[in-house]
Amino acid sequence: MALIRNSYGKGRVRVMRVARDSACHEVRELNVQVMLSGAFDAAYTEGDNSSVIATDSVKNIVNFLARDHVGAENEVFVGIIASHFLDRYPHVAGVDILASETKWSRIGVDGAPHDHAFTLDGNGRPFVKLAATRESRTLASGITGFTFLKTTESGWENYWFDEATTLKPTADRLFATAMDASWVWSGVPASYEKANAAILDAGLKVFATTYSPGVQNTMYLMGEAALAAVPEIAEISLACPNKHYLPIDLSPFGRAFDGQVFTPTDEPHGQIECTIGRG
CATH class of the missing domain: 3.30.1130.10 (GTP cyclohydrolase I, C-terminal domain/NADPH-dependent 7-cyano-7-deazaguanine reductase, N-terminal domain)
Incomplete structure (x- = not known):
């Protein structure tokens, strides 16, 4: 043959x-x-x-x-x-x-493109959720798979260490996530579309401009900013899986890692969730 x-x-x-x-x-x-x-x-x-x-x-x-x-x-x-x-x-x-x-596009902060924070092109799927009876209605809006990253100003240190711990601490890592978020309306804004955009803009500004000691703290600060930006929402829930970008070990080829080349991975990933309200 x-x-x-x-x-x-x-x-x-x-x-x-x-x-x-x-x-x-x-x-x-x-x-x-x-x-x-x-x-x-x-x-x-x-x-x-x-x-x-x-x-x-x-x-x-x-x-x-x-x-x-x-x-x-x-x-x-x-x-x-x-x-x-x-x-x-x-x-x-x-x-x-x-x-x-x-493709990644720069996050805009106060009208200017940010140096090291990005959102995924064609990003996220907005949704609306309504629970209605004759007596009451609860309306929520949100977005799924809203993906963003920054290439620096993020770390992960001072966490619990025991015999199961293999992850090395770092003060400078690439931070990426595909966020699912929803917010519950307690009032009616002048424009739902503009209010929804303001919620995302407020969170992204915090993400881009604030050092992240961990996903947990960054999520909380983003939620706080969203509540401050749009008074018509009562609470916001965030779920942020870690989209890991792992440093590639190029030492066998005589090249040091200097934060320039990573392998994107999908699984397994860290899953961090929280809800922030006006309490």
Whole structure:
């Protein structure tokens, strides 16, 4: 039987690049697939792997090139990846790369774009919830999956340590979450749409401009700001899963971690919830 064609590589190489060479950080989050073709027939037909570049090595190459070219535009970056394989491995005849970007937009604070705080493009799904009887009605508004991050001014320290603790403290980490929030109306605002926007704006301003010692404290301060901004709500409930961006260990490749390259992960995640009222 003839082997007609073949290719192999690594998919879903998720990498967040953070350019921190100025106070104004740039973020580019990519999901990369790299597929190689060339003199690999023997691996299929003979079980001879001597020419095969391990898919784990393909992932490592994407990661350390991300560190070396942290500020490169996506089109430039995929060209760099392709050139690396073609220049280094003579038996690689072709490289096919698909890189899809998760887009982030800067949070606006007092009319100006923030240096290191961002929201996800096309963000969140607003909802309305009503419980009605003939005697009463309870109306709530909210949003699900409202995603935002900041690249600095966040830490996690001085927590409980025992034999189960492996997480290392840090005073500077990337903080990201996909928030579910709802607020209960006690009055009727002049405009629900504008009031809902004011609630989110107030919370995001706190998130962007206040150092976060932990998700718990940041959530509480965001809730306080929302209540202060819109007097027609009685309480606000927030649920903020940690969207972890894990530092990539590039020390095997002679590169130190300096807060520039991360692996985005979805599970497991921390889940933090609270409700703040006027009490």
